[in-house]
Amino acid sequence: MASPSVTTALQSGLPDRYLTPEDVAAIFKVPLETVRYWRKQRTGPPGFRVGVHVRYDPTAVQRWAEQQMAIDAEAA
Template sequence: MAKPTDVDIRAALRGGLPDRYLTPDDIAAMFEVPLDTVYQWRRKRTGPPGFRIGKHLRYDPADVRAYVAKCKTADQIAA
C-alpha cells in the first residue's frame, strides 16, 4: 500500500518532477519501460542523461524535463 509520502512518479512527470534526484527505477516507472531499457539508454547514450554518486546512478529532474522537451520537439519536427 502506498504511503502518504510516496510519489506517483508518472503523475510527477506530468505535474512537475519531485524535488530529489531520481533513480533508474523512477525513470523506468515514469516512462513505463523495463528497468533494462533504462540501462540500455544509458549505455547507448540515448535516454535522459544520468550521473553517478559513487556506485549509484541518479538523474537530475531538470535534465529529465529537458530530455522530454527535446523528444517532444523532435517529434513535432518529424511530423
C-alpha cells in the same frame, strides 16, 4: 519501481529529489533495461553516478523528454 508520488510529482512539477533508474523507467513506462540501454548508448536522459548508484536530475529528465517530443513533432 517508482512510487506513485514520483509520477504524480512529475505531472504536477518536479520532484525535490534525484531520480533512480527505476523512477525513470516508471515515468516513461519502459523496462528498466531500456533505461540502462539508453544510458549505455548515451541516447536517454543524462544520468550521473553517486558512488555505484546512478541518479537523474528531474530537470534534465524533463528537458530530455521535451527534446524528444520536439524531434518527434519535426519528423511528423
